[in-house]
Amino acid sequence: MVNRSFVRWINQLSPVQLIFVFYFIAVILSTALLAMPAAHREGIDPPFIDIVFTAVSALSVTGLSTVTIAETYSTVGITMLAVILQLGGVGVMAVGTFIWVIIGKKIGIRERRLIVADQNQTTFAGIVRLVKEILLVIMVIELIGFLILGTYFLQYFPTAAEAYFQGFFGAISATTNGGFDITGQSLILFKDDYFVQFINMLLIIFGAIGYPVLIELKAFLFSRGDDGKAFRFTLFTKVTTLTFLALILVGTLIIMLLDVADFFADKSWHEVLFYALFQSVTTRSGGLSTMDVSQLTEPNHLFMSALMFIGASPSSAGGGIRTTTFALVMLFIFSYARGKGEVRLFNREIYGDDLMKAVTVTLMAVIFVLTATIIVSIAEPFDVTQILFEVTSAFGTVGLSLGITGDLTTFSKIVLMCLMFIGRVGILTFLFIFKNNKKSGKYRYPKEKIIIG
Amino acid sequence: MVNRSFVRWINQLSPVQLIFVFYFIAVILSTALLAMPAAHREGIDPPFIDIVFTAVSALSVTGLSTVTIAETYSTVGITMLAVILQLGGVGVMAVGTFIWVIIGKKIGIRERRLIVADQNQTTFAGIVRLVKEILLVIMVIELIGFLILGTYFLQYFPTAAEAYFQGFFGAISATTNGGFDITGQSLILFKDDYFVQFINMLLIIFGAIGYPVLIELKAFLFSRGDDGKAFRFTLFTKVTTLTFLALILVGTLIIMLLDVADFFADKSWHEVLFYALFQSVTTRSGGLSTMDVSQLTEPNHLFMSALMFIGASPSSAGGGIRTTTFALVMLFIFSYARGKGEVRLFNREIYGDDLMKAVTVTLMAVIFVLTATIIVSIAEPFDVTQILFEVTSAFGTVGLSLGITGDLTTFSKIVLMCLMFIGRVGILTFLFIFKNNKKSGKYRYPKEKIIIG
Numbered sequence A, B: 001m002v003n004r005s006f007v008r009w010i011n012q013l014s015p016v017q018l019i020f021v022f023y024f025i026a027v028i029l030s031t032a033l034l035a036m037p038a039a040h041r042e043g044i045d046p047p048f049i050d051i052v053f054t055a056v057s058a059l060s061v062t063g064l065s066t067v068t069i070a071e072t073y074s075t076v077g078i079t080m081l082a083v084i085l086q087l088g089g090v091g092v093m094a095v096g097t098f099i100w101v102i103i104g105k106k107i108g109i110r111e112r113r114l115i116v117a118d119q120n121q122t123t124f125a126g127i128v129r130l131v132k133e134i135l136l137v138i139m140v141i142e143l144i145g146f147l148i149l150g151t152y153f154l155q156y157f158p159t160a161a162e163a164y165f166q167g168f169f170g171a172i173s174a175t176t177n178g179g180f181d182i183t184g185q186s187l188i189l190f191k192d193d194y195f196v197q198f199i200n201m202l203l204i205i206f207g208a209i210g211y212p213v214l215i216e217l218k219a220f221l222f223s224r225g226d227d228g229k230a231f232r233f234t235l236f237t238k239v240t241t242l243t244f245l246a247l248i249l250v251g252t253l254i255i256m257l258l259d260v261a262d263f264f265a266d267k268s269w270h271e272v273l274f275y276a277l278f279q280s281v282t283t284r285s286g287g288l289s290t291m292d293v294s295q296l297t298e299p300n301h302l303f304m305s306a307l308m309f310i311g312a313s314p315s316s317a318g319g320g321i322r323t324t325t326f327a328l329v330m331l332f333i334f335s336y337a338r339g340k341g342e343v344r345l346f347n348r349e350i351y352g353d354d355l356m357k358a359v360t361v362t363l364m365a366v367i368f369v370l371t372a373t374i375i376v377s378i379a380e381p382f383d384v385t386q387i388l389f390e391v392t393s394a395f396g397t398v399g400l401s402l403g404i405t406g407d408l409t410t411f412s413k414i415v416l417m418c419l420m421f422i423g424r425v426g427i428l429t430f431l432f433i434f435k436n437n438k439k440s441g442k443y444r445y446p447k448e449k450i451i452i453g
């Protein structure tokens, strides 16, 4: 199937270069597909930059869009978009998992590159196997989501075809955390239908909680009692899942509080609960929404920007700095402030190298997001909060917007595309692009102390 | 002079507790002084919270003020304010230098506290000696500044007394980086007088560049050629001074560019240069201003917020995360991205422990500043940019404002006072408040890898 010289060319690339090559091929192909006249509605001819933006947004499963999907793309175009989302969702997971596998070997940063260079055959084959496995897990979840949503939608739409088409796109958009909608107004149509919201939250969580967690969950469910030994979840699964759920709960609570006297003032308790819960879940990376989030107060927009900045779990369909990074940074700061040398949790000690990685990722992300916000605010007349919201939404590959995406200049669209890419592959992977191939010299300089803060 | 049981009580406190005790005594005394009727102008009775705010602002040499100093305080009050500024400026330097001395012993974080506990006599005596030394250096600079400014001001003010009083307060406010003004409009009066601006910039830089740098500079100037050996500046002095000057230059350039089509559009080249240069210098921590900074564009406000967040050099009269912290974080990120294990500069290698400190300080500062911005924006109707500017100005103990300080709620004033205190003592010192006194246990947990970003 795959040409041998192509394999050889692929093999000589570093993992990061590989990701770049795949990503750019995917952007070109997706743009070509979405640019075909058959992909557009009658009489609609979207500008090229908007088609590229849709392609990048779909491949990074962000869901930000400069056009209204339902009004721009035909059924053919929407089906293509679903396929691109699927590719993007699995791609993100595969890349993340690939990194996870390499890190799983417990090898330092500097050796990792060499090992990949040595084991290229296994690596390339390994990626293909992983992609297949992830695709299977995702598609099973999507299929169940599609059947439930499609059947349930029969009461909403005039024909069964339309109901199941909505269910098909909805399940893919939620599970891959794509966040696109073909209703023209996200899930606002279902703002009083808690069943649809519940299914969507479940699908979003499956997509955002991380592939390794799903695999361990599968192993836990099917291996219990087999050999008498209790199944032990890895530290990673415990940390990421706990952080993920804690963020959803704390997020729900604070979103409620920040709008208790405003948007939520005239709502019943269950409306408030579901509005806050859904909007909290969706900031993990989903991007679908049951309301026009611009109706919330400005402090809530800032808080949601922080949630989107954190994003989803590693090796999931989501972006941002990732839940584990956030957890480790918090643990590190607290243990540092209390004068402790090491970070412990669940009877395990965290590697200093991992803590270092976490703080580096977070700092880089802060610098990227703030720089992007300042740059975009030079080009745009919008409020800084609106721009920060858009920028963190892109970086977290979330796709929520306060409604300015369509009015942005081409320059700002390009900045957002870059952020979606960085958010997709992750800061750490992105950083390795600048990695120096030369080995660090053997000689060392004398050390000298410096005053900090 | 000092009561023996008081000394014993002082001796049993940790350095951080000592700083707290001194600071709170100073706040109470300063508030009492500024609350006396003789300190106010005829018929003026400022609210208590505003007096406390002035006291905290003066002690942290920030310069933010909820009232117009010239319209609120009498000549007696202004003289008291000058004394408080002097106390604050020297206090900040002494605290910073005290930490520098401890770190200078090249001892790990965990041992530091114990050593202080063991050597209390020397430590307490050491602080007193240091304060005297710093006071001397500052007062010599101030005296020269006072003579130059006072004499030069003869052309501006009707009486010699008024000219020299303006020179007296101006020299203290600039050198301590206090940033208060008794002209009622900062240095806007001198917007076309480049000589006054130049002297003020020089005084601000002397106050913000750090006491160890001044001492080394003195040693360099007076020791050259004495023993035939070339004087060698410490790595700390090289890093902090280079970063300090680079920030001023880059800051000037970007402030120019961000307003080239707006505020600077109708100005001559030398006006643009001096406006941008002075505003860049003042964000290091000065707080005096030659213009109403709210006239600049919003991107410029964001950029200046970033500059104020970085702040001045350690062991200076300024605040923020400090220049060295910023430099180390930047060096660390670049070297990490390039896959290098260590950070080198000026033929020296930086301790990993120092890098860790720098990233921790920066992350904590980001969390503090963003949390404060969100909290204040809940209580206030102002733009997020205005609030962020005010918050970073407090944290960097800069004192620039877009004009909202006077209209803030008591709640927000308290938040700003906390930030001024944290900015004053520095994040690292502040963190040690939460330090666990118990020694870390001898047993260790097994380590386990975690996926980051």
Ligand SMILES: [K+]
Pocket: A061, A062, A063, A177, A178, A179, A285, A286, A287, A397, A398, A399
């Ligand atoms: K999304």
Ligand SMILES: [K+]
Pocket: B061, B062, B063, B177, B178, B179, B285, B286, B287, B397, B398, B399
């Ligand atoms: K100041």
